[in-house]
Amino acid sequence: MDVAKAVDAAPKGSVEALVALAAPDMVGVDGLIGDRLDSPVPVIPALAQHLIAAGGKRLRPLLTVAAARMAGAKDDACLKLAAAVEFIHTATLLHDDVVDGSQLRRGKVAAHLIWGGASSVLVGDFLFARAFELMVETGSMRALAILAKASSVIAEGEVLQLTRAHDLNLDQHTYLEIIAAKTAELFAASAEAGAVSAGCAEEQVSALRAYGLNLGLAFQLVDDALDYSGAAETLGKNAGDDFREGKATLPLLLAIARSGPREAAFWERAIGRLDQTEADFRRARELILGTGALQATLDLAGDYAEAAKASLRLFPDSEWRASLESLADFAVTRPA
């Protein structure tokens, strides 16, 4: 079963419409990113560019720009906030890859394997600081508050995940708390900061924050599902990585809860003690598919995507709104 088939019922979404609408603004964002990661210390732009130039969909800065423009922003404050958001995201990726010992990121060798873990940690710190310098330039204390808070919530989520990493008894509620903090919070803050920079009414600010949060949850759940159904080439990382690291993601947790006492020893060995053989990933995958755990994860992602779209109803019909709706559909229908 592949994910695209599993969600056949959902409307096909795409990120293309948003990318096209935001293209002129994203030229400005990319310019700021290039400018602000410059440094007299050559390893800093080299390491940062390795990751940033590898692409990625730039979803978070796109959200900032889209939220601001949909809400009628005329000035370019949202561009600096969008660049800041991408810097924060890049900093967390650099630190995550060191923390997780990841081999690949965006289809390329992870930066810490080229420049060392020390450089990755320090360049992450540099990008984080530069993000705050960009925010200061906008003069928006409220955007600073939103993104500073998001940054501490992300770190809390990461630490929580780390301490519960191999916990077979992690419940769904705590799992959702973790991904809300480590992933969805930055989506939420990116959209919220864009709304604030446009001078939105409070109701609209809340709606755009809700859109980002629900979108982020949908994306993370589908990412977790793709680890058990995707192919390495399109995913940009190795399928099965979460399993091999013993990461307690929802498809795994649901399968453990549903697969009964006969499989308990298998899960305890493979995830609890990380004592795995070559055949274990295939067996885990079969259980995750056979117990309906994969489908349940995708259904939940679908619910969040619908909630994201619903929060946009506050805004009048527009190309921007349609593109954000399509992005929410894309979160759950994107191919492995």
Place this chain on the structure above:
Amino acid sequence: MDVAKAVDAAPKGSVEALVALAAPDMVGVDGLIGDRLDSPVPVIPALAQHLIAAGGKRLRPLLTVAAARMAGAKDDACLKLAAAVEFIHTATLLHDDVVDGSQLRRGKVAAHLIWGGASSVLVGDFLFARAFELMVETGSMRALAILAKASSVIAEGEVLQLTRAHDLNLDQHTYLEIIAAKTAELFAASAEAGAVSAGCAEEQVSALRAYGLNLGLAFQLVDDALDYSGAAETLGKNAGDDFREGKATLPLLLAIARSGPREAAFWERAIGRLDQTEADFRRARELILGTGALQATLDLAGDYAEAAKASLRLFPDSEWRASLESLADFAVTRPA
């Protein structure tokens, strides 16, 4: 030769007067620190408290408070900035110890050896974010600008040091650039932010920044000297650490430059290739003392301490000013 004897000519300074004057304010700062490192994720306060409660002299928050009070600050905005400064400092220490693989910090086992490198990296990120949340609460965009800039300069300095770590040909100018960035910048920003929070005139803001910068340079130079003359118990880390890590500090660089071609093979092996025997530290120490490299380092530190004191002349005589002058003397006369 110990450092205290080497600088016998300098006036004996102390940190006591400043600590006593700032005591009521520091109760508030410590309260904020305790409050703001709280988290529902228990490992975060546990790890952070391990380091923060181990003491240290709290020099940077003391500078923020002293700068503000000397300049006549009546409100308590400086307390939040002081707590923010301590959080930034703690974050950099956590990351440094991971990057350097240090064993000890403030006389205790380094946090990453207890909780792991991953937690140290992420708790550092958390503290950094919380620092910005505290700054946002003060409403001072200028203080935010100063400390965001300082944070990116620190990271740049750390990366520069990393890339030049075993470089025997590092010149004095570049070495001073590195310590200005990685150490003195936060001293400068701490004092500057305090001045700004007091609504100082520009001339006074600049003078307090200069005080912090020169003080930070003096402290770092003496730290580097102590690594070749201090005792582990009072230093809070292992004497000889810099040598064993092959860190190109000024005493070493000057000794290399002065010890001539006969010793070149020794330096190349012990520092360039980090191929060391037990006896090497003793030999390096003898060369550093014998060539006058240690004394030259301490003399330079003395010059910076004098420059720090000179920049305070702008302010009328007061207990605060006297305590900051005494701190500058302490920087160069403190015992190993």
